[in-house]
Amino acid sequence: xxxxxxxxxxxxxxxxxxxxxxxxxxxxxxxxxxxxxxxxxxxxxxxxxxxxxxxxxxxxxxxxxxxxxxxxxxxxxxxxxxxxxxxxxxxxxxxxxxxxxxxxxxxxxxxxxxxxxxxxxxxxxxxxxxxxxxxxxxxxxxxxxxxxxxxxxxxxxxxxxxxxxxxxxxxxxxxxxxxxxxxxxxxxxxxxxxxxxxxxxxxxxxxxxxxxxxxxxxxxxxxxxxxxxxxxxxxxxxxxxxxxxxxxxxxxxxxxxxxxxxxxxxxxxxxxxxxxxxxxxxxxxxxxxxxxxxxxxxxxxxxxxxxxxxxxxxxxxxxxxxxxxxxxxxxxxxxxxxxxxxxxxxxxxxxxxxxxxxxxxxxxxxxxxxxxxxxxxxxxxxxxxxxxxxxxxxxxxxxxxxxxxxxxxxxxxxxxxxxxxxxxxxxxxxxxxxxxxxxxxxxxxxxxxxxxxxxxxxxxxx
Amino acid sequence: xxxxxxxxxxxxxxxxxxxxxxxxxxxxxxxxxxxxxxxxxxxxxxxxxxxxxxxxxxxxxxxxxxxxxxxxxxxxxxxxxxxxxxxxxxxxxxxxxxxxxxxxxxxxxxxxxxxxxxxxxxxxxxxxxxxxxxxxxxxxxxxxxxxxxxxxxxxxxxxxxxxxxxxxxxxxxxxxxxxxxxxxxxxxxxxxxxxxxxxxxxxxxxxxxxxxxxxxxxxxxxxxxxxxxxxxxxxxxxxxxxxxxxxxxxxxxxxxxxxxxxxxxxxxxxxxxxxxxxxxxxxxxxxxxxxxxxxxxxxxxxxxxxxxxxxxxxxxxxxxxxxxxxxxxxxxxxxxxxxxxxxxxxxxxxxxxxxxxxxxxxxxxxxxxxxxxxxxxxxxxxxxxxxxxxxxxxxxxxxxxxxxxxxxxxxxxxxxxxxxxxxxxxxxxxxxxxxxxxxxxxxxxxxxxxxxxxxxxxxxxxxxxxxxxxxxxxxxxxxxxxxxxxxxxxxxxxxxx
Numbered sequence: 001x002x003x004x005x006x007x008x009x010x011x012x013x014x015x016x017x018x019x020x021x022x023x024x025x026x027x028x029x030x031x032x033x034x035x036x037x038x039x040x041x042x043x044x045x046x047x048x049x050x051x052x053x054x055x056x057x058x059x060x061x062x063x064x065x066x067x068x069x070x071x072x073x074x075x076x077x078x079x080x081x082x083x084x085x086x087x088x089x090x091x092x093x094x095x096x097x098x099x100x101x102x103x104x105x106x107x108x109x110x111x112x113x114x115x116x117x118x119x120x121x122x123x124x125x126x127x128x129x130x131x132x133x134x135x136x137x138x139x140x141x142x143x144x145x146x147x148x149x150x151x152x153x154x155x156x157x158x159x160x161x162x163x164x165x166x167x168x169x170x171x172x173x174x175x176x177x178x179x180x181x182x183x184x185x186x187x188x189x190x191x192x193x194x195x196x197x198x199x200x201x202x203x204x205x206x207x208x209x210x211x212x213x214x215x216x217x218x219x220x221x222x223x224x225x226x227x228x229x230x231x232x233x234x235x236x237x238x239x240x241x242x243x244x245x246x247x248x249x250x251x252x253x254x255x256x257x258x259x260x261x262x263x264x265x266x267x268x269x270x271x272x273x274x275x276x277x278x279x280x281x282x283x284x285x286x287x288x289x290x291x292x293x294x295x296x297x298x299x300x301x302x303x304x305x306x307x308x309x310x311x312x313x314x315x316x317x318x319x320x321x322x323x324x325x326x327x328x329x330x331x332x333x334x335x336x337x338x339x340x341x342x343x344x345x346x347x348x349x350x351x352x353x354x355x356x357x358x359x360x361x362x363x364x365x366x367x368x369x370x371x372x373x374x375x376x377x378x379x380x381x382x383x384x385x386x387x388x389x390x391x392x393x394x395x396x397x398x399x400x401x402x403x404x405x406x407x408x409x410x411x412x413x414x415x416x417x418x419x420x421x422x423x424x425x426x427x428x429x430x431x432x433x434x435x436x437x438x439x440x441x442x443x444x445x446x447x448x449x450x451x452x453x454x455x456x457x458x459x460x461x462x
Numbered sequence: 463x464x465x466x467x468x469x470x471x472x473x474x475x476x477x478x479x480x481x482x483x484x485x486x487x488x489x490x491x492x493x494x495x496x497x498x499x500x501x502x503x504x505x506x507x508x509x510x511x512x513x514x515x516x517x518x519x520x521x522x523x524x525x526x527x528x529x530x531x532x533x534x535x536x537x538x539x540x541x542x543x544x545x546x547x548x549x550x551x552x553x554x555x556x557x558x559x560x561x562x563x564x565x566x567x568x569x570x571x572x573x574x575x576x577x578x579x580x581x582x583x584x585x586x587x588x589x590x591x592x593x594x595x596x597x598x599x600x601x602x603x604x605x606x607x608x609x610x611x612x613x614x615x616x617x618x619x620x621x622x623x624x625x626x627x628x629x630x631x632x633x634x635x636x637x638x639x640x641x642x643x644x645x646x647x648x649x650x651x652x653x654x655x656x657x658x659x660x661x662x663x664x665x666x667x668x669x670x671x672x673x674x675x676x677x678x679x680x681x682x683x684x685x686x687x688x689x690x691x692x693x694x695x696x697x698x699x700x701x702x703x704x705x706x707x708x709x710x711x712x713x714x715x716x717x718x719x720x721x722x723x724x725x726x727x728x729x730x731x732x733x734x735x736x737x738x739x740x741x742x743x744x745x746x747x748x749x750x751x752x753x754x755x756x757x758x759x760x761x762x763x764x765x766x767x768x769x770x771x772x773x774x775x776x777x778x779x780x781x782x783x784x785x786x787x788x789x790x791x792x793x794x795x796x797x798x799x800x801x802x803x804x805x806x807x808x809x810x811x812x813x814x815x816x817x818x819x820x821x822x823x824x825x826x827x828x829x830x831x832x833x834x835x836x837x838x839x840x841x842x843x844x845x846x847x848x849x850x851x852x853x854x855x856x857x858x859x860x861x862x863x864x865x866x867x868x869x870x871x872x873x874x875x876x877x878x879x880x881x882x883x884x885x886x887x888x889x890x891x892x893x894x895x896x897x898x899x900x901x902x903x904x905x906x907x908x909x910x911x912x913x914x915x916x917x918x919x920x921x922x923x924x925x926x927x928x929x930x931x932x933x934x935x936x937x938x939x940x941x942x943x944x945x946x947x948x949x950x951x952x953x954x955x956x957x958x959x
Binding site for chain 2: 010195393395402403
């Protein structure tokens with residue numbers, strides 16, 4: 001009889017666990033990178049560097065060599081790290097779109113390029129100068145069409161085709177070795193008075209000059225890139241919509257704004273308003289832009305890119321005349337990648353150590369009820385990392401501080417993070433884990449984070 | 463934040479810009495360029511509370527100009543500059559937008575300069591901080607400085623308006639007497655100062671009184687002696703129990719010799735705008751304190767010494783907390799040797815035979831009527847401060863003040879209170895020598911949140927020429943390191959636990 005009862009409980013237990021597991025989504029499966037592709041791209045970049053270095057003339061050879069080494073270091077850092085996406089489907093997709101543009105534009109044929117997605121969260125794409133072009137997933141997730149994606153690639157291909165990096169490098173090396181600059185520096189070293197004022201004037205003038213050229217190159221890349229887009233069969237309006245998107249992308253996000261009171265109202269541990277209460281400001285009268293001491297003209301001269309509105313105005317007439325398709329390669333895969341990239345970006349933020357930002361985004365994921373249970377696990381894990389760093393007074397190493405350049409929503413979150421006392425972080429996470437423990441049963445890693453959270457909390461109980 | 467090209471820096475060249483006890487930003491004042499043989503370029507950098515730069519104000523002035531002090535009154539900043547070539551004090555007032563508003567110049571006579579060099583200006587050292595410039599919320603600043611008037615060794619109180627160009631001066635004189643004056647605070651249009659009036663150079667029982675001045679005109683409103691049933695020497699003033707002013711400090715028996723005898727305890731006096739004492743509370747070492755601490759029959763707390771009360775804070779639940787720090791007179795080997803050698807050579811020694819040993823921190827808890835409810839000592843390593851010759855004859859309360867204001871000898875740094883009064887942090891520095899472990903400076907805090915006390919310690923050792931800690935936003939501190947060789951100032955914000 002006793003054996004029968006035990007067997008009954010075992011069956012009941014198994015059914016219960018089975019039920020819970022059946023309700024729980026599997027542990028998030030991150031994209032698996034293809035290391036052979038990484039190696040291939042790396043070797044190609046290495047080969048390109050050797051070609052560049054071996055073809056150098058004697059004049060200023062050392063400076064050019066150093067610049068190529070630095071460039072390769074950047075490429076290596078992207079390709080070898082977890083930042084680059086070489087998962088088969090994603091890699092094939094971006095390669096196909098880039099290949100379509102190259103094959104449609106005869107001048108691009110024979111260019112040795114590698115276009116790769118990166119898991120970086122900031123909305124950007126860039127040509128490194130050796131044929132490697134990075135397309136941040138942080139930009140891709142905001143795009144609406146393959147045509148927009150194609151314009152971004154076309155723009156970066158134009159930079160490479162027009163040798164903008166090479167021109168920039170040549171200008172820098174020439175300036176560095178110019179007799180007039182050497183003479184001026186020599187004079188300054190000997191000068192006793194007014195050194196800083198003179199130096200500041202010199203740096204300002206050089207910076208303005210460099211940035212003016214940079215803006216000119218952006219406009220040129222837009223123009224040539226639009227032509228590449230047209231020849232590829234994509235809709236020219238994608239140029240305008242991409243520019244409009246870039247103009248407001250800093251205020252955009254793939255999650256809705258965080259309501260801390262809502263997402264952190266936990267049973268047994270109520271949210272405290274004082275964590276986020278904004279302090280009054282006495283510097284309202286001080287315009288931060290004017291405070292830089294620069295005139296409006298000087299501030300504009302410091303921009304590396306022209307304003308998006310100006311870029312649209314320059315080419316909109318041409319763009320509107322280009323009829324073409326929104327999707328030419330694979331609409332479904334585009335959408336699938338957009339969705340799949342979000343947790344990829346999130347995990348990369350965590351890997352790169354900006355735990356504060358990762359926690360902010362994880363709370364927003366949780367609030368929007370997306371990527372559950374990954375979001376819950378991420379919040380518990382991040383709060384423990386925050387606790388551990390704060391205990392060593394190293395919170396500043398893993399999180400940003402409030403800034404006028406951030407959104408008010410993110411600043412509010414940061415305010416809370418910096419106001420939470422050590423014991424409050426522990427209590428908050430213990431309450432959070434307790435609130436989600438039933439829902440998270442069986443999720444890999446969650447119970448370990450919960451055990452830690454409870455242990456941290458108990459250390460403050462006395 | 464890192465500031466390059468800082469030719470000279472000291473802790474007083476930077477401070478938090480506060481509104482009440484909330485930090486709103488910081489300013490940094492430094493020489494940024496040399497213009498010619500006689501002129502420097504100075505930069506006043508204003509940042510927000512996250513150290514993000516808001517403005518650099520640059521101006522040229524004589525290379526003989528030094529910044530002595532600065533203060534912020536909630537709307538405006540004042541800098542006290544001293545030109546040792548032209549013998550002038552210059553008070554420069556800036557708005558929170560970084561624009562210069564007013565300038566006040568004070569010419570110092572030769573006689574005054576000599577006295578200031580023995581007193582206020584004698585602390586011209588990187589590690590010591592001046593203390594003579596106080597904010598009056600939203601309206602102006604009070605400056606209190608030692609001064610000479612004919613035969614009087616006295617002090618001068620100046621008020622500088624920050625709203626419009628307006629100033630008044632008050633200097634007590636009585637023909638051949640000596641006055642020592644300290645600013646206590648202001649309340650409802652009255653400036654409160656604690657004054658010690660000495661009959662002569664060797665007077666061992668100075669009169670103590672509270673001086674009330676009209677904030678608008680500088681006219682004397684009252685003089686209230688602090689001798690009552692005891693001899694009371696107020697050290698500070700705080701607004702508690704609904705924002706009313708209370709004076710606090712040590713008290714002595716009426717017959718006590720304050721040069722030698724220990725105090726009987728400490729007192730809290732409520733005072734109104736007319737100088738009327740509204741309440742008196744005396745907390746004795748022997749009866750009240752001994753319930754919570756190991757106090758000897760003579761009123762001495764073992765290994766603690768005397769107590770200087772730095773600050774009192776009232777939290778939202780009505781409880782009052784007093785922050786104290788211990789100090790005691792001990793014999794100085796340097797002073798004794800100096801005196802013996804001086805006597806042998808027929809001259810007076812340079813160092814006092816006594817030195818002050820600064821001991822532990824103490825947090826006392828009271829109810830709203832100042833009945834003591836608890837006391838706790840927080841251990842720290844003691845440090846010693848050598849006093850100049852003659853200081854062995856200085857009274858204990860005055861010695862505490864000298865230690866605080868003239869020698870910067872206490873380890874206490876500041877107390878920060880949250881606006882909603884649910885939490886405060888008492889911050890102080892220490893120096894530790896752990897066997898086989900860390901050796902160097904530490905920054906410590908005692909935090910009370912919703913009545914629960916926690917402590918924290920941050921190691922501040924670095925290769926910098928000096929490190930200074932400033933208040934920051936709630937629950938945080940700003941640490942500034944100056945690297946002289948690299949002409950570089952580095953600042954980072956740390957969160958307290």
